[in-house]
Amino acid sequence: MSTNGTTTATEADRIRRILVSPQDRPARAGALSASLTYGWRALLKIKHVPEQLFDVTIFPIMMTVMMTYVFGGAIGEGLAGGDSDAALDAYIQFLIPGVFVQTLVMITMYTGLTLNRDISKGVFDRFRSLPTWRPAQLVGALLGDQVRYTIAGVIILAVGFVMGFRPEGGLGGVLTAFVLLLVFSFCLSWVWTTVALLMRTEQAAMGVSMFIMMPLTFVSNIFADPATMPGPVQAFAEVNPVSTVVAAIRDLMDGTVDPAGITSVLIYCAVLVAVFGPISMFIYNRKS
Template identity: 40%
Template sequence: MTTTVPAGTGRQVPLADRGTPTTSSLWRQAQVLARRSLIKTWRTPEALIDVTLQPVVFLGLFTYVFGGAIAGGSQQAYLQFLLPGLLGQTIAMASVSLGQNLNADIEKGVFDRFRSLPIGRSAPLVGAVMADLVRYLILFVVIMVVGTLMGFDATNGWLGILASLVLSMGFALCFGWISVYVGMIARTAGAVQGIMFLLILPLSFGSNTFVATETMPGWLQAFVDVNPISHLVSAVRGLMLGGPVAGNLVWTLVWMAGLLVVFAPLAVRAYRRRA
């Protein structure tokens, strides 16, 4: 331990040992960067359109415009069918912004500034994922509040609703690694959005989110039956409204594990190269 004497004083001030940590933990760094992302979103509220206005438009449009035709005139019955499916599907779609925002930050040079700071290299990525969890929660609250006002009734009670929230957010986090990977290999944020929607739209509309599987052609049913969105939607419906859950829940967890095993390493590798 060495000491130094400030000018004009006779008091000795100890210097820090070489082994004393000079930076905060990765968790604390990620929290700070997640807060940065949320502040940026708060200052640009249009960035929340995809988790506030968009799901409300989808819910109202399909219920009141198409619901009568799809459900044989009963819009209320279609709302019961649609809302759980739309909940799972839109939370998965909300993960598009994760890769898009990371790509934009890299292009603007924000990550060059991060590299000059005494923080872990993975802290910006972890912070972005943490901030995205808040977006998923906002989306869930918006859909449930608007759906309840429209007359939706979750017959399994709050336990089923909370289980649906956990499952949907867990799936979105796993699916989000695709968005991170695309965000790291695409040249622009606009390209990230285009690539991800090219992937998500067939998965969303080629599922049982909006109509029952048995109403589709046989060749399409084969795709719907293996679609991960279909398993997620069926599990959420079962948790909220009752009915079989175990099979779809197992398949959803299998898909989540597969997405993590395949895309998390690819995304981290691409992130290290780019950031």
């Protein structure tokens, strides 16, 4: 005993060894186990606050229907030689893969917003004190959001089928395109994770994310062929990573396997994780 009546560090260690033997201590969670646990936490949040699914249910339907019937007649005429019915059908085949990509890519922004909200509430201060693989707290949140992306993608394709979308690549082409887009969405989420860690408020994170996302999705080949755009806009659309992803998704759904296109998407994925993953962790470890 020390003079102030407290147990000394040596006595505390001895008592701890007696009460908890090495055989009774649970094994430390590995990287995968910890990531899946935090991913499950993200799913439980959706269960208790189902309103979070609004953006992956209503938004995809609105985007698909509005974009098809607003732009379908005008843009589709160039694809079908002036026949209005054929024009709309041709544009549906062209648009659905693009809106499929746009919806999932835009939903990735909410990963950062949710993270910013949790950090502002202080819950991640507790997570960082736990003896787990530190990146698991961020990786788990991104893995949990894969469920939201999957729900949104299924809704987009279901609405597209009702409207007349018929992919030439069949089920195999659609599933391959879906998996590729989920991988890209996971990697892109690291950008919004970095933004969320840098911004002090959720509103600021939303503003910066939209500022980045709007030109990436609208100045692309989602709604129209870049060849129809003015020179500078066309140049940006052609080098836009989103255009590369859309082109690869369209090819897979059309039954065409373009190794170069798929490789380009995977390279973008690797670069996004290699750049923004370490940046996110650097900021996260030092964020108070």
